[in-house]
Amino acid sequence: MELIKLDNISKFYGMGDATTVALDNLSFIVEKGEFVSIMGPSGSGKSTLMNIIGLLDTPTHGSYLLENKEVANLSQKDRARIRREKIGFIFQTFNLIPQLTVIENVALPLLYKGASYVKRMEAASKVLKSLDLGDREYYLPNQLSGGQRQRVAIARALINKPSLILADEPTGNVDSKTSENIMNILKDIHKKGNTILMVTHNPDLAEYGTRVIHVIDGQIEEKNRSTQNKKKATKKTNKKAGKK
Amino acid sequence: MIWTNIKLALNSLRQSKLRSFLTMIAVIIGVAAFMIVTTTVEGLKSAASNEINELGGNLITVNSGKILYKDESGRQQFNFAASMGASTLTEKDLNDLRSLDGVKAAAPQVMISGEVEVKDKAFPSAFILATNEDYPSAFSQKVEKGEFFSDNLTNKNVVVVGSGVVAKGFSGASPLGSKILIRNQEFTVLGVMEEYKSSFNIGADLNNAIIIPVESAKELTGGTPVSIQEIDIQLDEGADANVQAEKINNKLLENHGGEDDFTVLKQDELIDLTGSLLDQIKKVSQAVSYIMLFVGSVVILLIMLITVKERTREIGIRKSIGATNSNILTQFLTEAVVLSWVGSLMGIALGFALGFAVKAAIDITPTYSINSIITVVIISTTIGAVGGFFPALQAARKDPVEALRYE
Numbered sequence: 001m002e003l004i005k006l007d008n009i010s011k012f013y014g015m016g017d018a019t020t021v022a023l024d025n026l027s028f029i030v031e032k033g034e035f036v037s038i039m040g041p042s043g044s045g046k047s048t049l050m051n052i053i054g055l056l057d058t059p060t061h062g063s064y065l066l067e068n069k070e071v072a073n074l075s076q077k078d079r080a081r082i083r084r085e086k087i088g089f090i091f092q093t094f095n096l097i098p099q100l101t102v103i104e105n106v107a108l109p110l111l112y113k114g115a116s117y118v119k120r121m122e123a124a125s126k127v128l129k130s131l132d133l134g135d136r137e138y139y140l141p142n143q144l145s146g147g148q149r150q151r152v153a154i155a156r157a158l159i160n161k162p163s164l165i166l167a168d169e170p171t172g173n174v175d176s177k178t179s180e181n182i183m184n185i186l187k188d189i190h191k192k193g194n195t196i197l198m199v200t201h202n203p204d205l206a207e208y209g210t211r212v213i214h215v216i217d218g219q220i221e222e223k224n225r226s227t228q229n230k231k232k233a234t235k236k237t238n239k240k241a242g243k244k
Numbered sequence: 245m246i247w248t249n250i251k252l253a254l255n256s257l258r259q260s261k262l263r264s265f266l267t268m269i270a271v272i273i274g275v276a277a278f279m280i281v282t283t284t285v286e287g288l289k290s291a292a293s294n295e296i297n298e299l300g301g302n303l304i305t306v307n308s309g310k311i312l313y314k315d316e317s318g319r320q321q322f323n324f325a326a327s328m329g330a331s332t333l334t335e336k337d338l339n340d341l342r343s344l345d346g347v348k349a350a351a352p353q354v355m356i357s358g359e360v361e362v363k364d365k366a367f368p369s370a371f372i373l374a375t376n377e378d379y380p381s382a383f384s385q386k387v388e389k390g391e392f393f394s395d396n397l398t399n400k401n402v403v404v405v406g407s408g409v410v411a412k413g414f415s416g417a418s419p420l421g422s423k424i425l426i427r428n429q430e431f432t433v434l435g436v437m438e439e440y441k442s443s444f445n446i447g448a449d450l451n452n453a454i455i456i457p458v459e460s461a462k463e464l465t466g467g468t469p470v471s472i473q474e475i476d477i478q479l480d481e482g483a484d485a486n487v488q489a490e491k492i493n494n495k496l497l498e499n500h501g502g503e504d505d506f507t508v509l510k511q512d513e514l515i516d517l518t519g520s521l522l523d524q525i526k527k528v529s530q531a532v533s534y535i536m537l538f539v540g541s542v543v544i545l546l547i548m549l550i551t552v553k554e555r556t557r558e559i560g561i562r563k564s565i566g567a568t569n570s571n572i573l574t575q576f577l578t579e580a581v582v583l584s585w586v587g588s589l590m591g592i593a594l595g596f597a598l599g600f601a602v603k604a605a606i607d608i609t610p611t612y613s614i615n616s617i618i619t620v621v622i623i624s625t626t627i628g629a630v631g632g633f634f635p636a637l638q639a640a641r642k643d644p645v646e647a648l649r650y651e
């Protein structure tokens with residue numbers, strides 16, 4: 001089943017001579033259950049693509065079907081509802097709200113869904129425990145390490161049980177060991193049936209995906225990976241997990 | 245959601261206490277000013293009505309000039325200017341009213357200007373009031389020491405003084421038989437009035453009165469007819485005030501050749517009148533506090549604009565996880581209203597504190613009503629909502645991607 005179908009999507013910034021073409025007639029399909037790694041040079045349009053898929057931004061031209069429904073004509077309210085119910089964002093800079101505790105940050109999406117306080121706290125606590133953050137619930141974000149913060153952000157992205165996870169350089173601000181930890185978490189999430197789109201600059205991490213695409217100058221160049229490659233990647237992770 | 249928003253608002257208020265306090269200052273002062281004006285005037289009103297009631301249950305006053313009229317809405321209004329002209333009340337009016345059926349006593353009030361010397365020293369706080377022997381019963385006031393002048397003493401140079409004159413002029417010693425100089429004429433102290441307890445007085449402090457007979461006043465002013473500003477009438481026990489007021493009115497109309505150039509007021513009308521006078525004072529003073537509250541609203545607007553700018557990234561984050569525009573609007577609107585509420589709460593507390601100060605300073609007990617508290621709550625909600633609306637709208641309309649990029 002096609003979860004995402006982009007057809008001739010363009011995104012322009014600015015006007016006249018100063019126009020930047022961030023996405024250039026890009027077409028792209030993601031099947032349900034895929035784990036797509038997105039690579040490409042800086043400024044090639046990866047984040048713009050993620051924002052459009054995540055309904056945070058709108059394309060200048062083109063059509064976008066999410067679960068076979070055109071999103072162009074959705075109201076602001078409906079877009080917010082879809083973000084809340086179907087999409088979980090993970091950002092490079094974590095984007096936690098500094099004034100709120102870890103558990104409050106994680107529970108926030110449920111607030112906008114209208115869940116009661118007790119339900120919100122219970123659910124947040126459960127997700128945090130599953131990510132080994134059970135003892136950090138009442139910390140503030142700035143009292144945590146980078147890796148811990150990103151795990152809190154992942155917990156927040158997971159709390160509404162979204163079908164689509166959008167991770168824009170989730171390991172961009174953490175060291176390589178922590179990166180691996182985060183990638184394993186994403187792998188687990190994927191195994192449970194989630195569709196994941198992840199932007200990364202690291203070819204090794206891109207290997208975690210079931211498919212790797214390259215965005216260059218606002219267009220997609222797909223590289224079909226050999227089965228051999230895939231096996232190798234699986235082995236590698238198994239080894240590392242075993243060592244731990 | 246609302247409760248979470250309130251908690252969130254209190255949280256951010258706590259995080260920048262000084263800034264929040266500075267933001268709230270105008271609201272605090274405005275609300276305190278509103279409270280103190282409202283409650284003091286209410287206190288004055290009840291003090292005034294107590295005082296008028298102290299004058300006996302069945303008082304009717306007659307004033308020179310048409311000092312009252314009814315406005316379009318039928319409310320009694322006061323015409324200050326009309327009270328300032330030359331008096332239209334005559335001694336014949338007085339005598340006719342005294343002899344009316346149902347009238348127990350009728351005393352004129354004639355103000356005399358002139359220097360008063362007590363024990364060879366000038367006594368500037370005194371005022372000279374000329375009246376007749378009906379004065380004590382007209383005002384239900386007792387003579388504490390000595391006696392009030394009676395008819396047969398009318399022409400003699402005698403004086404009855406208020407208790408304040410004894411305290412200040414005679415250092416509390418009995419003044420009976422002493423001499424007081426009025427316009428360099430010697431008067432003998434005949435009696436002392438009981439202390440007049442009310443703290444609130446329309447006009448002058450009756451405890452400082454130097455009371456002389458009308459006939460003596462005539463001599464002092466060179467034999468010209470005295471000008472009667474007011475006649476105070478105490479009715480017989482059980483007399484109907486409405487009927488008597490009508491009779492008095494008719495008698496005066498007859499005396500004045502049909503000219504309606506005087507004002508007859510029953511006691512309850514007198515209470516209403518002071519009430520409406522004080523209400524006007526209240527309105528004017530409240531207007532001043534409204535200005536302060538308007539300033540408060542503008543300050544909240546400015547600070548909320550800054551807050552929204554500072555928290556742009558937070559807005560982007562909230563939107564990315566599914567907050568709608570109206571979620572964001574509500575959040576910042578709540579924050580502005582909560583800011584205003586907390587300020588108002590402090591203002592109410594300050595208002596209470598000032599209330600004690602007022603009581604200590606001028607001995608008026610402020611009257612707190614549920615109404616004034618409700619008004620403050622409504623006002624402060626409005627201030628917060630008005631000041632917070634535009635910034636909250638700005639927050640709600642932020643583009644999520646731009647907001648997330650904000651550093």
Ligand SMILES: Nc1ncnc2c1ncn2[C@@H]1O[C@H](COP(=O)(O)OP(=O)(O)OP(=O)(O)O)[C@@H](O)[C@H]1O
Pocket residue numbers: 013014020021022040041042043044045046047048049
């Ligand atoms: N708000 C904006 N206004 C103008 N130009 C923009 C804006 N946002 C992005 N761009 C431009 O669009 C292009 C694509 O940007 P985008 O952020 O998608 O790149 P990216 O592939 O995510 O890069 P990186 O790997 O550095 O994160 C860039 O040339 C960028 O300058």
Ligand SMILES: [Mg+2]
Pocket residue numbers: 046047048168
């Ligand atoms: Mg990017």
